[in-house]
Amino acid sequence: xxxxxxxxxxxxxxxxxxxxxxxxxxxxxxxxxxxxxxxxxxxxxxxxxxxxxxxxxxxxxxxxxxxxxxxxxxxxxxxxxxxxxxxxxxxxxxxxxxxxxxxxxxxxxxxxxxxxxxxxxxxxxxxxxxxxxxxxxxxxxxxxxxxxxxxxxxxxxxxxxxxxxxxxxxxxxxxxxxxxxxxxxxxxxxxxxxxxxxxxxxxxxxxxxxxxxxxxxxxxxxxxxxxxxxxxxxxxxxxxxxxxxxxxxx
Amino acid sequence: xxxxxxxxxxxxxxxxxxxxxxxxxxxxxxxxxxxxxxxxxxxxxxxxxxxxxxxxxxxxxxxxxxxxxxxxxxxxxxxxxxxxxxxxxxxxxxxxxxxxxxxxxxxxxxxxxxxxxxxxxxxxxxxxxxxxxxxxxxxxxxxxxxxxxxxxxxxxxxxxxxxxxxxxxxxxxxxxxxxxxxxxxxxxxxxxxxxxxxxxxxxxxxxxxxxxxxxxxxxxxxxxxxxxxxxxxxxxxxxxxxxxxxxxxxxxxxxxxxxxxxxxxxxxxxxxxxxxxxxxxxxxxxxxxxxxxxxxxxxxxxxxxxxxxxxxxxxxxxxxxxxxxxxxxxxxxxxxxxxxxxxxxxxxxxxxxxxxxxxxxxxxxxxxxxxxxxxxxxxxxxxxxxxxxxxxxxxxxxxxxxxxxxxxxxxxxxxxxxxxxxxxxxxxxx
Numbered sequence: 001x002x003x004x005x006x007x008x009x010x011x012x013x014x015x016x017x018x019x020x021x022x023x024x025x026x027x028x029x030x031x032x033x034x035x036x037x038x039x040x041x042x043x044x045x046x047x048x049x050x051x052x053x054x055x056x057x058x059x060x061x062x063x064x065x066x067x068x069x070x071x072x073x074x075x076x077x078x079x080x081x082x083x084x085x086x087x088x089x090x091x092x093x094x095x096x097x098x099x100x101x102x103x104x105x106x107x108x109x110x111x112x113x114x115x116x117x118x119x120x121x122x123x124x125x126x127x128x129x130x131x132x133x134x135x136x137x138x139x140x141x142x143x144x145x146x147x148x149x150x151x152x153x154x155x156x157x158x159x160x161x162x163x164x165x166x167x168x169x170x171x172x173x174x175x176x177x178x179x180x181x182x183x184x185x186x187x188x189x190x191x192x193x194x195x196x197x198x199x200x201x202x203x204x205x206x207x208x209x210x211x212x213x214x215x216x217x218x219x220x221x222x223x224x225x226x227x228x229x230x231x232x233x234x235x236x237x238x239x240x241x242x243x244x245x246x247x248x249x250x
Numbered sequence: 251x252x253x254x255x256x257x258x259x260x261x262x263x264x265x266x267x268x269x270x271x272x273x274x275x276x277x278x279x280x281x282x283x284x285x286x287x288x289x290x291x292x293x294x295x296x297x298x299x300x301x302x303x304x305x306x307x308x309x310x311x312x313x314x315x316x317x318x319x320x321x322x323x324x325x326x327x328x329x330x331x332x333x334x335x336x337x338x339x340x341x342x343x344x345x346x347x348x349x350x351x352x353x354x355x356x357x358x359x360x361x362x363x364x365x366x367x368x369x370x371x372x373x374x375x376x377x378x379x380x381x382x383x384x385x386x387x388x389x390x391x392x393x394x395x396x397x398x399x400x401x402x403x404x405x406x407x408x409x410x411x412x413x414x415x416x417x418x419x420x421x422x423x424x425x426x427x428x429x430x431x432x433x434x435x436x437x438x439x440x441x442x443x444x445x446x447x448x449x450x451x452x453x454x455x456x457x458x459x460x461x462x463x464x465x466x467x468x469x470x471x472x473x474x475x476x477x478x479x480x481x482x483x484x485x486x487x488x489x490x491x492x493x494x495x496x497x498x499x500x501x502x503x504x505x506x507x508x509x510x511x512x513x514x515x516x517x518x519x520x521x522x523x524x525x526x527x528x529x530x531x532x533x534x535x536x537x538x539x540x541x542x543x544x545x546x547x548x549x550x551x552x553x554x555x556x557x558x559x560x561x562x563x564x565x566x567x568x569x570x571x572x573x574x575x576x577x578x579x580x581x582x583x584x585x586x587x588x589x590x591x592x593x594x595x596x597x598x599x600x601x602x603x604x605x606x607x608x609x610x611x612x613x614x615x616x617x618x619x620x621x622x623x624x625x626x627x628x629x630x631x632x633x634x635x636x637x638x639x640x641x642x643x644x645x646x647x648x649x650x651x652x653x654x655x656x657x658x659x660x661x662x663x664x665x666x667x668x669x670x671x672x673x674x675x676x677x678x679x680x
Contacts, residue, residue: 027383027392032592032621039621074393142586155587200589205617236620236629240613243631 011047013223015215018063020053020106021071024078028157030069030103032202036211037065044212044230046219055082059089063098065218066090070104070157070200080122083109087125094127099193099217103203107188107196108132108160128189128196129165130180143179143199144248145172145187149210153244154199162198164189171197176248193217206241208234289371294321294354296371297515300364300402301379301419302395303559304504306535307496308379309358311508311528316356318528319516324352354515361398368405376406377511379504381418382558383590392418400425411435411511414468415445420461434464435510437503438472438482444499469510471502476569481506483513492526496534498566505529539566542665544641549665550650553658555585557593563652568598572648575640576604576619577633577657578611584654588614596622603627605644608636609657633660641668 019026019034034050041048051060055078071079083090094100102110111130114122138159145152152172162180164170170180171188179187180198188197195214197203204211216227289296299309313325359367367373381396396418403410403422410426413419414436423432437445464470466484473479479502480490489509494501508529513520534540540551552567554560580586588611596619603625607615612631619626630636640649653661665671 028587029589029592032589032618035592035621072393140586155589157587200587202589202592205592205621206614236613236617236626239629240611240617243613 010045012045012228013219014047014049015041015064015218015222016049016051016060016062017041017065017067017218018051018053018060020059020066020068021055021075021079021082022052022069023054024075025071025105026069027072027075028070028104028200029202030067030200033067033069033101033103033204036202036204037067037215040208040211040232041215043232044215045228046215055079059086059093061089061093063093064222065214066093066098066100068100068102068106068110070106072105076105076109079109083125084123090125091127094192094194097193097217097221099214099221100127100195101204101214102128102194102196103200104158104198107198108158108162110194110196111162111189112165114160127194128191129168130162130189130196131165132160132162135159135161139178139182139198141177142244142248143177143187144175144245145177145179145199146175147172147210149207149213151175151241151245152199152203152207152210153241153248154197154201154203154207156198157200158198162189171195206237206244208232208237286370288350289355292324292350292352292354294515295374295408297354297356297375297377297511298364298367298373298402298406299356299358299377299379299511300361300399301377301413302361302382302556303562304379304500304507305358305360307501307532307538308377308504308508309356310532310535311505312377312511313356314528314532315508315512315525316354316515318524319512319519319521321353322351324350324355326357361395361402364402365398365405368402373402373406374408375410375511375515376402377411377507378403378413378419378422379507380413380416380558383556383593396422406430409433409514411507411514413507414461414464414470415442417461423462431514433510433514434462434468435481435503435507436464436468436470437506438470441471441473467510467513469506469513471506473499473502479505481509489522489525492530494529495532496539498539498562500562500566501534501538542669542671544649544665544669545645547646548648549641550648551658551661552650552652553655554652555654557590560591560594560652564594564596564598567650571598571602572650573605573640573644574599574602575606575608575636575649575651576615577609577636577651577653577661578607578615579609579654579657580611581656584656591615591618592621596624599624605649606630606636606640608633609654612636633657634664637661637664 017034017037022031038048038050053059108114109124110127111124111132112126113124114132115134117134117136140157143154143156156177164186169190170186171190174185174187179185219227299305309325313323316323378399381392381399383392399419400422403426409431411433412422414434426432466487469481469483471479472482474491477493478491480488482488494505509525512525538553541548552563554563578588580588600623604619606628607626608630610631612629616626616629651661
């Protein structure tokens with residue numbers, strides 16, 4: 001099998017990816033999304049710059065793409081204050097069209113609120129119009145979604161049950177799995193260029209059309225010119241994805 | 251009655267060929283108090299070993315040391331580390347009156363099942379190894395797993411041995427019952443820089459907990475080189491130097507843990523010479539670096555099941571790169587979520603690349619390697635087809651297979667038939 005070219009002689013431009021809370025909110029392999037975008041940007045001929053945002057610093061306003069992952073309850077508690085502090089910055093970036101992908105725990109925190117099993121209301125930063133209710137039972141298992149980027153595969157592992165607000169678009173519709181709440185067939189949420197989803201896997205490597213859609217948004221924002229894709233051999237990724245789809249939905 | 255039925259079930263399941271937990275299931279249905287009755291009277295107690303990584307190796311080591319000291323030890327050597335597996339092992343060794351002929355029991359238990367077990371039988375001693383991400387689809391969160399270990403420590407009646415260097419484990423010292431003795435195992439401060447190879451620093455946050463200064467009761471690993479090491483107790487007491495059959499830093503840490511627990515259990519009876527002799531004889535357990543002769547060339551089988559374990563395996567074997575196959579299944583026993591592969595760095599495979607990826611998630615593994623710039627020569631999801639190609643196309647060189655649990659079981663069965671290895675395809679390796 002071929003491996004990808006490791007770098008291009010001349011860069012088409014620098015793209016800044018910000019991974020938010022990589023220590024506290026990345027225990028289910030979501031770091032793989034950052035690795036994926038970093039490599040694909042390089043393979044497309046761009047120059048990726050990855051910045052890790054840790055609690056206690058100001059959020060970089062020159063971000064072109066923001067990524068967040070899933071964590072434990074203790075991880076969420078550790079980022080709560082910083083997220084509140086940086087909420088205005090994140091809201092401004094989102095309103096201005098910055099692409100963001102928030103998985104699992106960070107998806108919940110980008111919503112209106114998380115209501116614990118005990119009934120306590122933990123406020124989110126309200127970029128996505130979703131509200132999550134804690135459950136005793138976890139929703140765990142492989143997932144296939146129907147999305148604007150084709151069938152998307154991944155793995156969900158969450159106890160929160162998420163409801164979309166009136167008019168909130170989902171990221172996809174569930175073909176196999178539980179999704180936001182196990183009842184309404186929706187999964188994730190999309191507002192502007194901000195994507196929330198429960199899908200680990202991690203979601204981007206196997207679903208490269210979605211990965212490239214995020215890259216396109218980031219490139220256009222960073223350089224103010226159209227995304228010019230490079231030649232990438234995605235045969236392995238296509239096999240990985242289509243085999244999961246066949247196993248789960250036939 | 252229950253014992254006789256269990257023995258019959260054991261014979262029946264042997265005849266059917268497989269299912270090491272079946273007799274246990276039968277006895278458990280008939281007499282749920284079976285475990286309590288048979289284990290409660292053991293004169294020198296019940297030792298439980300648990301944690302994410304190293305349970306099987308450490309259990310084998312501790313049992314070997316105790317037997318070398320002349321003790322009759324009951325253990326659950328089948329690697330079937332759930333309560334039913336324990337009962338299944340007992341059915342084989344128990345008299346029809348229900349008495350277990352042993353001085354003590356040393357049991358390897360999965361974190362969740364250790365608690366279920368403790369609800370039936372209070373352990374006298376517990377050895378708590380580490381906490382790492384493993385099968386989060388079963389345990390959901392690491393904090394939760396750490397909580398299970400703490401609850402087990404609370405149930406323990408005489409002594410606990412804790413990992414000094416894993417803050418998830420060492421802080422459990424504050425949770426034991428009054429009068430329960432706490433001792434530690436860990437690494438000598440001179441190799442503290444190698445701790446990241448053994449545990450995930452990224453999920454251990456700075457906190458106010460400061461582990462205690464080790465005392466002469468606590469065993470600290472001091473390696474001399476890649477293979478030779480000793481376990482130090484205080485400034486003068488040394489167990490070693492010795493060389494294990496199993497390679498790698500993780501196995502050395504397991505030896506330090508087993509030695510520390512052996513000292514607690516044996517007290518003045520502990521003999522250094524016996525401990526060293528026993529440890530040096532321990533064969534690598536199922537899938538932990540077993541080497542078989544595959545047509546005149548060594549073939550190593552390495553079980554991988556979580557990021558910490560795979561990272562340790564890659565660093566252990568990284569210094570001797572050989573032709574490699576990676577076999578990833580996603581059945582329940584493997585962990586159904588393969589996301590964790592993205593928390594492992596595969597750069598050490600870059601030099602030689604991977605000859606094959608195989609298993610149900612062969613393409614996901616190949617994709618993962620692609621993102622670490624590791625070339626993959628072939629992808630073949632069918633394990634038997636992949637093994638055939640691996641063995642025939644690379645016949646004249648040493649080989650290594652990293653594999654998840656059910657992939658390993660399938661590969662072992664195939665290899666057992668191919669090379670006529672008695673029992674190699676079975677779990678039981680007493």
